[in-house]
Amino acid sequence: MDESRNLTIVQGLREALREEMLRDESVFVMGEDIGIGGSFLFTLGFLDEFGPERVMNTPISEVGFVGMGVGAAIEGMRPVIDFQYGDFLITAADQVIQQAAKLRYMSGGQVEVPLVFQLPTGASGRGAQHSNSLETVFFGVPGLEIVTPSSPYDAKGLFKSAVRSQNPVLFCVHKHLYGSRGRNLAHRDTSTGLVPDGEDYTIPFGVADIKRAGTDVTVVANLLMLHRSLKVASGLADEGISVEVIDPRTLVPFDLDSVIASVEKTGRLVLVDEGPRKGGWSAHVAAEVAEKGLMYLDAPIERVTSLDTPMPYAPGLEEAVVPSTDDIEAAIRRII
């Protein structure tokens, strides 16, 4: 592939949205300040290219514009709603949980809600109200699809699938992984990468990706934690400890088969999840593996999560609460 195709996640997302807007006239985007690109420059240049009817600046009223999005989706449009911080989606929780997630079911399939939420997620030094792991908060809500890409390649392919989905999709990208101008980009070595061109490129939901193959222990991680896990796996390889790192890519639907197949091989499972200790995808996967793959386990399942506390503002305390590479390495060593 052309080296000029080495992109950041936000560049991959921008390509995906642009290709989908060119392909399908029913696709439009709305959100706060998106005329100037939005908080993470997701829609940079879109107002000029597509005009104000398809690139709609909204007032600061999440309940209002999410409700408008639900209505537009019911009427046959495919809205993409850009959030400055995913945390603000909680303000519109009724529209998401009670309307978007339930209407297809409650109407017996008479209406569908094809709606994508572009949600910056996770902790990035902005304090408790701007650090929620949205994928954890909404994980237990039936009727939502939840996507957590960790690479530009995945982000583009999954975003195009999200736009084409007939269900509401929470598209959660870690704030440290966008690679937007002026923003911190963590783990640049693994969080940028080559991205395919062309509108036929999509990645289906519910298919995990083995980001690093190994034989001794299975690590399942997403978002920022995936990159920390890859770094740990690379270090442990020097000692001969072979770590398999699996990126689920989508949390709903979740590719449990790939995880269990890997555990059958390695006998050991470490789940790394930036969400708090209680609930969330990693607790669910631990329970599923205990039910369906118990006899493959050669050690207790380890979960590495944030502490069960609102995220502290002080950088040193945030660092202590969120799983570090040391925490991940220690969990692997406990069971290896």
Place this chain on the structure above:
Amino acid sequence: MALEDIVIPQVGEAVDEVTLIEWLKTVGDSISEGDVLFEVDTEKAIVEIPAFADGTLAEIICGDNSLVMPLQVVGKLETARASSDSAGQDNPPADPVLDQRPSHPEDLATARSSLAPSGKTAASPRARQLARSMSVDITTITGSGRDGMITESDVQGVASSGTDGGEASREIRAAVARRTAISKSTVPHFYVEMDVDFSTVEERRKAMPPGNRAPTITAVIIDACAQALSLVPDVNVSFHDGELERRSTVAVGVSVASERGLINVTLPNLSGADISEISARLAEATARARAFQLRPDDLEPKSLVVSNLGMYGVDAFTAIIDVPDPMILAVGRVVPRPVVSDDVVVIRPMARLTLSVDHRAIDGEGAAIFLGHVRRILEGGIDV
């Protein structure tokens, strides 16, 4: 009444010697089951060893501060149980529960259960399933997993060995697995091959005076490698932590197939050693490796290992470098082959040598020069 052995149980992960620190009872003391008899130091913890039955301490065989092995008998306990010798006599057991115990306390299970009176064995589901399928009693296994949990490899180790050499062979297997995997995945290997005419070597071996054992092919090749390393100091190096290190001495290893697995033994400080000294040291080192009684300098780093599979009829093979060494030399069999000499086809005893080289430490030219010297020395072209 029976005089039963008091044995050192398998304590924790300790596989080798433990120290019997102190007896807390003296000969003649009356003992109740569970009384602490003595303490052992496993290097990780001081462990109190309780009595497995009521009785009288009859004999102390290993005193305080002695080094002892797991399962070694360190004393005798006079118990009220029927001895196995008198099992057929009408001497009813004092306690029907005691009677159900194994009559031989050296049974590992008994020794372990005295350490874990709760009777619960922590084992992973995977280990339990394997133990069931292989009919291995999981309570007899020492766990190596988290919090002492028994893992699949613990069960495999017991199932494959059953003897006191099992732990060692399992460790060697694990070490070979680890080291070859690291080498093959992190060391950029390249290979240089040469056919060597062994006519001169064969003549010299035949010319040995009667009564003297001729040096083995392996010894002759080690000798040639040691001389060549002195002639080509540029390959007497190793690449370690991103740095090229030069070696000041000449050390050559040899692969030995011991009963418990592959061991590469080092012959250090070979500068100035002649073939008879090398032969003698090789024989001693090989014997130590086979008996698994290695000394620290047997495992020192080396410039290359000589791995000879010629005796199995192998013509040639490529070997995996033993990190952090820079090279390994794979030796095929010496066999008569037609070769062209002075434009005539003649039959010569030939062998193929294949040198695996770490490209981070040594380039192709250096490897070729080194192997060329080895060949010329073996063919008698260089009289060093």
